[in-house]
Amino acid sequence: MTTTPLPRSAFAAFASATAICALALTGCGTTQTDAPADAQSQSSASCQDDSTTTSTDPVTVTDDTGHEVSLDKPATKVVSLEWQYTEDLLTLCVDPVAAADVKGFTTWDTAEALPESTTDVGTRQEPNVESILSADPDLVIIETANRKDKIVGQLEDQGIPVMAMAGANGDDPVKYMKDTFTTVAEATGRTERAEAVLSDxxxxxxxxxxxxxxxxxxxxxxxxxxxxxxxxxxxxxxxxxxxxxxxxxxxxxxxxxxxxxxxxxxxxxxxxxxxxxxxxxxxxxxxxxxxxxxxxxxxxxxxxxxxxxxxxxxxxxxxxxxxxxxxxxxxxxxxxxxxxxxxxxxx
Structure with missing residues (x-):
């Protein structure tokens, strides 16, 4: 049993205390296990019977850096660079066109099953920009509290809208989890679905x-x-x-x-x-x-x-x-x- 991997933006905050862990993904924090045998069977069954509507109206959402992301229509081709957003998209019945660390997600997050065909764009800490661009996304969701993040700049230079989320808020983490889910839903036109999930x-x-x-x-x-x-x-x-x-x-x-x-x-x-x-x-x-x-x-x-x-x-x-x-x-x-x-x- 190994320590749970950290979200992307938690690495810097926790690095000094866990220098022995070498970024929590080498030696002490990584997992080499195959996905649980029943992982694919744990896909949200409610998506198969989902009757909630999807908006087609233009979208403007404000990310955690205060930046407004405006889209002519809700995003349908989304690249997720952190497991929380990968899970949220799947719960909203939106399959990401690509995601960071697909194998890691399948091992560590069994709440939703990621389609086996999902393109892997590299690690959550250092995703491959060329792979992201090859997925031709209309939105990329990244975990960072810094709008000047190198990956954000590289993607925006190519005209790709980027939604930057902080990943956590220690003042009220349950509310933040819900708010993040709602923001992802707004960006993908799936607000009605989000309301049903949060009610459940x-x-x-x-x-x-x-x-x-x-x-x-x-x-x-x-x-x-x-x-x-x-x-x-x-x-x-x-x-x-x-x-x-x-x-x-x-x-x-x-x-x-x-x-x-x-x-x-x-x-x-x-x-x-x-x-x-x-x-x-x-x-x-x-x-x-x-x-x-x-x-x-x-x-x-x-x-x-x-x-x-x-x-x-x-x-x-x-x-x-x-x-x-x-x-x-x-x-x-x-x-x-x-x-x-x-x-x-x-x-």
């Missing part, structure tokens, strides 16, 4: 909250983390206040017990076994994934005496969330998170 999400949230309340778990405090092996040691990354997965837990009536320093946008912290042992009686949840080519940091945790004496460990309250839940995703990934919380606390 809100209903799922209320149902999950009720189920957990009725279960009366022994403790509602939790810490969610992932980690990696650093030599003979284990580095842990708790998802604190401002993280999407942490705030989803709090929406369910739970309390995030991690109070250590975190990245202000993504709510990500860094600690070790001694640090995470200080959270008291909290339940432990962590990112579940399979990577046979990497050393399992959870196995190393189990060999540590400090870990063994943490209340959650002693009382068997440590739960891996199912593999393939993208912790920085859209409404459908967030629904997977809600279901994972419910399963963990009602087992």
């Amino acid at each position: 999400f809100d209903a799922e949230l209320q149902d999950a909250k009720k189920t957990i309340a009725e279960a009366k778990p022994e403790t509602t405090e939790f810490v969610y983390f992932d980690g990696w092996v650093n030599g003979s040691n284990v580095a842990l990354r708790p998802f604190g206040q401002g993280s999407l997965i942490g705030e989803l837990g709090e929406e369910l009536g739970l309390k995030n017990a991690w109070t250590g320093e975190v990245d202000p946008a993504y709510g990500l912290g860094q600690t070790d076994i001694e640090g995470i042992a200080k959270v008291g009686e909290a339940n432990f949840f962590y990112t579940g994934t399979e990577d046979p080519e990497s050393e399992d940091y959870v196995d190393l945790l189990k060999k540590n005496d400090i870990w063994a004496n943490i209340p959650a460990v002693k009382e068997d309250r440590v739960t891996a969330f199912p593999a393939g839940i993208w912790t920085f995703g859209g409404p459908k990934s967030s629904e997977q998170v809600l279901n994972a919380y419910v399963d963990a606390l009602t087992k």
Whole structure:
């Protein structure tokens, strides 16, 4: 099990704290696994019966940099350079003409299934501009808070409209997830579909909250983390206040017990076994994934005496969330998170 890869714009913010991780995609953060066997079967079944309308009117949307993107008609040939937007497009029943890191998306984000024919335009950190241009897009969505980003400039020089999104907002990550989804929907004329999806999400949230309340778990405090092996040691990354997965837990009536320093946008912290042992009686949840080519940091945790004496460990309250839940995703990934919380606390 390896640390969850980071979104594109999170790399710079987290680089100093995770220099040992070498951009989180080499050695400690990459995954070489094949896609889950049932990944293709997890495509949004609701798209097959979708009856919502698609606008054909001109579109003007404002991206997270304050830049207005104006289109004569909604975008239909979209290139996504970050997994969240790839997922959002698929949920909106819009297949991207190309996407960054197709294999990685298929492994780490099972909320939606990306068509096998989708063109891969390279990594999320350094996409191939020529490949993007070859897809002849009418819109490119990139994750960056900097309008002067090199990729943005190269694409706009070729007349390609670019929508730049920050990727996260630690002040209210659940609202930001919804707002981002709505913005992608506006750009593609799929606002009616977005409204239906978000209504379903809100209903799922209320149902999950009720189920957990009725279960009366022994403790509602939790810490969610992932980690990696650093030599003979284990580095842990708790998802604190401002993280999407942490705030989803709090929406369910739970309390995030991690109070250590975190990245202000993504709510990500860094600690070790001694640090995470200080959270008291909290339940432990962590990112579940399979990577046979990497050393399992959870196995190393189990060999540590400090870990063994943490209340959650002693009382068997440590739960891996199912593999393939993208912790920085859209409404459908967030629904997977809600279901994972419910399963963990009602087992």
